[in-house]
Amino acid sequence: MQRYFQISCHGLIVSAFVALALTGRLDSPSILAVSIGLGLSTYRTLKGMPALLTARGAFLLCCAYITFFLLDSVVLSRSFIPATIHLVLFLELTKLFQEKTDKDYMYLIVLSFLQVLAAASLTIDMSFVATLFFFMVAFVSTLMSFDMCRSARKLATEAQHIALPLGGMSLWATIWIIFTGTFFFFIIPRVGTEYFSRAATTSLLLSGFTETVQLGEIGQVKLSSAVVMHARQMSGPPFGVLKWRGISLDTFDGHNWSKTDRRRAGVRPSPDHQSWLHPLGQSGDHVRYQILLEPLATTTLFGPHQVLAISGGVQGIEIDGDDSIYMRIQTLRRVQYEVLSEIPSRTRRLPVSSQEEQIPSKIAAKYLQVPSDLDPRIPQLAREITAKGASATEKASLVEGYLKRNYAYTLNLTWPPGPQPISTFLFKAKAGHCEYFASSMAILLRSAGIPTRLVNGFLMGEYNPVGGDYIIRESDAHSWIEVYVPGRGWIEFDPTPPDPNHRDLDLAGQISQYIDATELFWNSYILTYDSGSQLQLFRGAQDRVQSIQANVRQKSDQWVLLGQMMSDRFSERIRQLVESPRFWSVLEALVIAGLVYKHWKSLRIKFQIWRLRHGRGPVSEDVVEQLFYRAARLAERRHKKRRPAETWREWIFRLPDLDRRSILKRALDVFEKSKYGRMPVSSAEFTLLEETIRELRTS
Structure with missing residues (x-):
């Protein structure tokens, strides 16, 4: 397990360095020296060779590099930033060749991550996408194996038994991270005008400054x-x-x-x-x-x-x-x-003059x-x-x-x-x-x-x-x-x-x-300083967008003209239709048919009531229900309406008017006989319902 972790860590460091080197901002001697150092360290790790430096020797070597760092800043690189990059790369190589503790490995992981962040701010090349993919796979694998190696250091698990499943897990865990990194690389650096202003910011002033x-x-x-x-x-x-x-x-x-x-x-x-x-x-x-x-x-x-x-x-x-x-x-x-x-x-005051009026x-x-x-x-x-x-x-x-x-x-x-x-x-x-x-x-x-x-x-x-x-x-x-x-x-x-x-x-x-x-x-x-360098990358795309906009405007004018022609034709057809007598006849027929369809049930019940008054046909349940509800509405005009959870019988016996209560009770008996008893209603009972309505109207 320790060997797998060391190899994964080297893969992480190599992918981060390649991403930084491909930006074109790193000088050739540094690329050559670090490449040789990474290759030698990887070879010694694969062969299981011991470390070349002790912790004390690495410390003394870093102290000695301080003098070279000053010389690099003043004479060789003539700038603080390139000299600092050289210092970071030297520290990384020194850590690779010394006897390493868990803290040293964490330093190496952090340095690699910072190199990728620096590369993301310096490059727009497609090579960064490939190096980012390999870095993310190695990054996930290194973190997982590092944690497993620390927690299970005493277990004798062979590297070949864990390498394949852990590598596959790292690959699948990286897929969704790659989509996010690709989005950041393609979208954010090219929409924003500066590297540090790429993050979206919540807008202020939601009101008060509109038209x-x-x-x-x-x-x-x-x-x-x-x-x-x-x-x-x-x-x-x-x-x-x-x-x-x-x-x-x-x-x-x-x-x-x-x-x-x-x-x-x-x-x-x-x-x-x-x-x-x-x-x-x-x-x-x-x-x-x-x-x-x-x-x-x-x-x-x-x-x-x-x-x-x-x-x-x-x-x-x-x-x-x-x-x-x-x-x-x-x-x-x-x-x-x-x-x-x-x-x-x-000064606001002016002499009064006719011009001011x-x-x-x-x-x-x-x-x-x-x-x-x-x-x-x-x-x-x-x-x-x-x-x-x-x-x-x-x-x-x-x-x-x-x-x-x-x-x-x-x-x-x-x-x-x-x-x-x-x-x-x-x-x-x-x-x-x-x-x-x-x-x-x-x-x-x-x-x-x-x-x-x-x-x-x-x-x-x-x-x-x-x-x-x-x-x-x-x-x-x-x-x-x-x-x-x-x-x-x-x-x-x-x-x-x-x-x-x-x-x-x-x-x-x-x-x-x-x-x-x-x-x-x-x-x-x-x-927000010097945005022209990034905007220049889009000049070609902007020209194409402007060309598309011009074509869209031209097409929109044509569509507006076509829409106007169709609107004129439609208006002419409508005018001819409105002036036609047949149109109004059909419209009148449709209105009558719609009214009949809407009130069909009410008309059908009224027709049945008319037939019953002339001694034709049986008394249906719909007729009884219609007449009883009509009587109830007449009684509700002077008294409280029935509550939703209240039965008709409870409501009738709650009426203060004894005459109305007696009249409605007779109608209720016929209503319950027809609706709940499913029994036929006679012509006399139909006459009773109509008499109930007449009495309620006159009382």
Whole structure:
């Protein structure tokens, strides 16, 4: 058993080294030296020869190698990483030729596993699949035989008796592992843009940043403290940004904000690899931020308003008519990009002029919409607040100040929104979170004839002096509005008062800043750094996919045309059929036949009752049952209905009206005789049932 384990361990080491050597990243002298060492060790193991080195001799040899390691780092390899790889291979060979304990074997297994992981990150060749298969077989076999060898070391079991069944077990145990490894090799390294960012990450922000947002969704997002993005200022004046703008919405139905025009325009990158959204202006300060965006369940991109250009790792940038920016395709990995923004002047007051009163018709039609069932108290309140304002800017400032002074901020909404949440907030609750403040200000200003739009995004976040970046969390989600001022465009207003529950930075927060700075460095310079090398592998495949997409679009146009032709023909046939008199005759006949079929049983019983009244035919059980149930329904009009577990007799004797009880008892005797006694009912008894119904109607 010990011999089988040693051979299996050598197979494990050889397969791991071959996988690393086939990556092309290992120098030829190292490949030659390690190959000779592995071959010699394997030969000595097969022959059962003793170890060449003692544990002390191996220790002294490793100590002596430290001097060579320094020389290798400075002179031979001229790099720390190749010299470290040489050191690991030397330690592996030294362990192979020394007297080994169980701990030494575990070191060899771990070193082999790390070599395969390194090979998986360095190669895209098919040879890795073959070496991975042999490694997994040897890995499973080595672990199983190692455990068996330790637990049954005193048993005299020969290797040839255990080799075949244990090898077969190792082979079958490896099959499902190979499928997983093959999936990792073919899919993950080629879908992700970097090696360490291949794992899928759970998306954040499930609501609040789509083209339709229900009132209150941003408040739900704010309950979480998960990190959404990091932002680092690259240039521009410090503290020039107070918010990270996301999506803009223009239509409010009383409960939901939505976007009327959902058309987007693609933005092509310029030769300087920047996607310019707006021309570079001179009316404000320019700032540049580097943003690392976590995987989000939205295609919205965030940046300081107004974003002029975007560059970095974002593929396919789109913009809509409200200056909201999107990715064309949602991604499940981190996205790092840079934004160049123009921060407008914060001076809001302008001299009153006639130009400011002239609002373009397109702006008025889109941004003055209010709910059809708007509470009439809201326009009245808007007139009272803005009475002293002469311009749109002054009126907006008055509404902003009114909401900040007279309403409280809270995330704990203890009041029911009701059919009109804005009215409930303004006139009853007078406490809420940013969505209610922003929506209320937007509707108040629209009632006063001032165009507004709602914006969902994030506050500036927490500044981390250790990493020199802003940490933006889901709890920083925020809503505010933008007011249209003729001659100046859209100006930002935020009526939400400060959060009274803001916490100061404590010791735990300071420690978290160091942790976050480390994570930011790892994410920026390891996970999302230099993705072009991997994307280049798919250029050929991408061209083929684009060709297929073009063919699909061409075919789809043809299918649309064919569908239109078939629809026209079908419509013509329907028109001819409707105009035909025969169609209506057949339809009338079918309707009559359907009604007869649906009520066939009831019609048949009524016909039998008609015949019995004229002295024809026997009294059937269906007739008795129909008449008794009719009498019971008449009695139930003035008394409680029969309970499901109650018999007819129990229900009748529970009736408080003695006359009705006596009348129904006679009908019950006939009903039980027919239904349970299976006895024929006479014409006199039929007459009794009809008399019962007449008496119940008149009583």
